[in-house]
Amino acid sequence: MGLGSVSEFCYNLTESYLSIKNNTEIISETQNAIRLTRRYLLEDIFTLWNPLNSEISFSYNGGKDCQVLLLIYLGCLWEFFQMHTRASQFDAKYHQFPSERLPAVFIDQDEIFPTLEQFVTDTVDRYFLSLYESLRDGGKSADMSEAFRQFLKMNPETKGIVIGIRHTDPFAQNLLPIQRTDPDWPDFMRLQPLLHWKLANIWSFLLYSGEPTCGLYKLGFTSIGNINETNPNPYLKATEHTVDDCKFQWEIENAYNKSCSSISCSALHGDDIERAQKLDDDYFPGWFLTDDSLERAGRIKRK
């Protein structure tokens, strides 16, 4: 396995999702969301910057949104490679996938959940990422813009950074799929092809993929920030709320990656299990929540 093989796997996964017929409204909506993301990548982004020569980096923190985007992005890399192979005068057998690792950047913030940290490490291997991790300044993390400034200094060939932000995230309503950073930020193109995705689309595709997701989602987290600023989502409390039956039963039962027998979540770190045991309530898993307006209800606001 290498970056080429995992990209081919993700291409086949995406094609498989797109070929699902006569299913739920969520699935057909997600199929349209995938088509648009692929169009942004293949027709708008990869025609301006070459994704196979380090002009593009992927911002990755192990969260569900960037994982979904990563799976689709890798599938598009395979498609891009195939298009170039077909256009070449040489037979396909003479073409080798030109990169071994996908350039990626992780801004290592303080107080990260150890389960998430481990998940990032595991997926670096799984998806063949070449991950730049920002340096913590004496144990304290640098602010985001400073961390990206440092990243660009060390990776000056970077022109664009892929970000898994969605319109329903804070301050993201008016963002565009391709836009320059604000003047007070280090200069690069923000590549945001996931903006139009809803929470239900994310879970539908991710659960269908059968790929391991960060174990914290199983504990009722729906969006993951720092340890001291994130709780399981109160709208998933088993004792106080009734939630609909899981809307993704079909995806779970028909998951593409059959090597995992049921929903595949990464192992929980002991400290996070202990933290969960101290909570007063039990929680339904994160994918039981599909209301975008409640996705960040587990985030505690900084004073």
Ligand code: ATP
């Ligand atoms: P979740 O909301 O479930 O935590 P997520 O982390 O993928 O999922 P957001 O927290 O909304 O989504 O972040 C949006 C995007 O911003 C991510 O998908 C990722 O591309 C980028 N991002 C956020 N935090 C970091 C970070 N610390 N390092 C690198 N990229 C980041």
